Amino acid sequence: MKCEIKGSQAFSYLEIELAPGETIITESDAMSSMDAGLDLTAKFNGGFFKGLLRKYIGGESLFINHFTNNTQRACRMTVVQGTPGELRSRTLDNDVFYVQPGAFLARTPGVTMGLEWAGLVSFIAREGLFRLKFSGTGEVFYGAYGALLEREIDGEYIVDSSHLVAYEPGITLKLQLAGGIFSSFFGGEGLVTRVQGKGKIIIQSRSITGLAGWLNPKFW
Amino acid sequence: MQDNHFNVILTGDLRDGIDLSAAISSLAAMFKTSEEKIQQTIAKAPVSVKSNVEAATAEKFKTAIEQCGFVCVIKAVSETVAATAPVSAPLPVPVNQDVLASASEIVESPASFKGLSYKIEGRPDYSFLTVQIPANQTLKVEASAMATMDTHLVMKTKLKGGFGRFLTGESLFLNEFTAERAAGEIGLAPGTPGDLFHQYLDGQTIFLQNSAFVAATMDVTLETKWQGMLKGFFSGESFFLIRCSGKGDLWFNSYGAIIEIDVEDDYVVDTSNIVAFTDGLEYNITRVGGYKSLFFSGEGFVCRFTGKGKVWIQTRSAQAFTSWAHFFRPV
Numbered sequence: 001m002k003c004e005i006k007g008s009q010a011f012s013y014l015e016i017e018l019a020p021g022e023t024i025i026t027e028s029d030a031m032s033s034m035d036a037g038l039d040l041t042a043k044f045n046g047g048f049f050k051g052l053l054r055k056y057i058g059g060e061s062l063f064i065n066h067f068t069n070n071t072q073r074a075c076r077m078t079v080v081q082g083t084p085g086e087l088r089s090r091t092l093d094n095d096v097f098y099v100q101p102g103a104f105l106a107r108t109p110g111v112t113m114g115l116e117w118a119g120l121v122s123f124i125a126r127e128g129l130f131r132l133k134f135s136g137t138g139e140v141f142y143g144a145y146g147a148l149l150e151r152e153i154d155g156e157y158i159v160d161s162s163h164l165v166a167y168e169p170g171i172t173l174k175l176q177l178a179g180g181i182f183s184s185f186f187g188g189e190g191l192v193t194r195v196q197g198k199g200k201i202i203i204q205s206r207s208i209t210g211l212a213g214w215l216n217p218k219f220w
Numbered sequence: 221m222q223d224n225h226f227n228v229i230l231t232g233d234l235r236d237g238i239d240l241s242a243a244i245s246s247l248a249a250m251f252k253t254s255e256e257k258i259q260q261t262i263a264k265a266p267v268s269v270k271s272n273v274e275a276a277t278a279e280k281f282k283t284a285i286e287q288c289g290f291v292c293v294i295k296a297v298s299e300t301v302a303a304t305a306p307v308s309a310p311l312p313v314p315v316n317q318d319v320l321a322s323a324s325e326i327v328e329s330p331a332s333f334k335g336l337s338y339k340i341e342g343r344p345d346y347s348f349l350t351v352q353i354p355a356n357q358t359l360k361v362e363a364s365a366m367a368t369m370d371t372h373l374v375m376k377t378k379l380k381g382g383f384g385r386f387l388t389g390e391s392l393f394l395n396e397f398t399a400e401r402a403a404g405e406i407g408l409a410p411g412t413p414g415d416l417f418h419q420y421l422d423g424q425t426i427f428l429q430n431s432a433f434v435a436a437t438m439d440v441t442l443e444t445k446w447q448g449m450l451k452g453f454f455s456g457e458s459f460f461l462i463r464c465s466g467k468g469d470l471w472f473n474s475y476g477a478i479i480e481i482d483v484e485d486d487y488v489v490d491t492s493n494i495v496a497f498t499d500g501l502e503y504n505i506t507r508v509g510g511y512k513s514l515f516f517s518g519e520g521f522v523c524r525f526t527g528k529g530k531v532w533i534q535t536r537s538a539q540a541f542t543s544w545a546h547f548f549r550p551v
Contacts, residue, residue, distance in 0.1 A: 147342030205348035210411030
């Protein structure tokens with residue numbers, strides 16, 4: 001399987017070439033074009049009840065699509081995300097990677113996706129009650145609104161709520177106020193996430209709340 | 221004024237006996253950018269890697285670049301203007317932007333730089349600014365722009381500029397982030413999709429469109445300025461501008477990419493595309509053509525700048541976006 005992230009930062013897309021017999025699993029509605037030879041199987045996202053959980057709690061869809069190449073030649077397809085923004089991939093080699101709900105785009109079959117309780121902290125920080133846990137061996141593709149930037153954490157760091165996209169298992173999240181009580185509520189920052197531990201985090205350089213705050217007053 | 225200022229030009233040629241890839245990688249290390257960017261820059265050679273600097277600084281750059289293995293020449297600014305035409309016209313404000321930086325997606329503050337060190341990533345679509353705040357110094361930041369920071373930074377919310385800022389449409393509150401005891405890092409993400417731009421103010425004054433402010437150091441004074449009823453009404457933006465003066469770093473943002481324009485005589489900008497302009501420029505709101513054009517050309521009113529200075533424009537306007545998107549909104 002050959003995967004390549006193409007396009008500008010603002011409108012990245014994923015180009016995949018599947019060799020005969022290979023499969024890629026994508027978020028529903030993520031396929032934008034493909035060779036006619038590819039077969040699509042829509043499956044419940046980990047079973048009916050788990051699928052429902054993932055849809056309503058994990059921010060993912062009830063169904064997930066398996067694209068399989070049952071032909072004798074290589075087939076290409078392109079996969080896109082719904083939001084304008086950057087895509088990234090993460091190669092898993094028998095390790096774990098956490099992604100925020102809604103950011104998942106595609107994975108290879110060797111990677112399993114689980115929904116994990118992220119704690120009340122994560123919920124209050126507007127990062128969702130659950131997080132997506134990827135484990136196994138293979139590739140995970142994820143994306144978000146804005147450019148994706150990598151930060152190496154060793155110790156503590158503060159990330160504004162709704163800017164965190166993904167993190168390594170060595171990282172734990174805590175919640176705190178951005179400043180004092182007055183500052184937190186009038187400064188427009190409110191609650192922030194305190195990231196602790198050692199490892200990489202991926203942040204998005206824009207947030208939908210920022211966009212809405214800029215745009216909403218301009219509509220009449 | 222121009223005589224004692226110089227541009228450092230990378231000719232693209234290698235010095236004798238130097239391996240190209242080795243030279244590129246050492247140059248990349250020096251400018252803290254990727255080898256790919258350097259290759260792109262070299263491909264455009266001859267390019268000016270540092271413009272409008274004094275002789276001593278230019279000499280320093282030349283030596284450093286030549287150590288990496290590239291041939292480098294220094295030209296007086298006045299010569300370069302003649303040679304490369306409108307790229308660098310007279311500059312009332314010293315410009316820190318250089319060709320190397322604009323070729324790359326990541327802008328970093330140059331080594332010989334007076335202000336705070338900073339980095340802009342994700343250009344031009346979703347620019348993200350990271351500023352290193354030295355110990356016990358403070359940075360003024362637009363409310364809700366903070367995206368990441370070190371844990372020891374202390375945030376204080378200030379009501380800046382009094383009631384004036386309430387009217388500009390800029391948030392009433394500014395956040396001040398102080399690095400207590402030790403230096404700290406802060407990451408800023410403006411709400412608008414678009415670019416970020418840095419200016420070092422050294423006594424000059426820059427006027428910003430009401431929502432363009434992102435961050436500034438403490439010695440930069442921010443005031444709101446009434447544009448006048450007529451200008452404010454027809455500019456389509458706001459009745460107020462933000463006047464930035466003093467000494468220090470200033471960062472502002474745009475919707476779309478930012479283009480810097482040197483104005484020498486008259487220049488016309490659509491009112492909704494103005495991001496910022498330097499003091500010394502007079503501006504008037506005028507029509508482009510006759511009354512028929514005013515209503516049917518779709519251009520409406522424009523801003524006519526006269527005098528000498530710089531104007532920064534954005535390549536998209538919020539009004540155009542909202543009127544396009546409006547039809548798709550559920551009512």
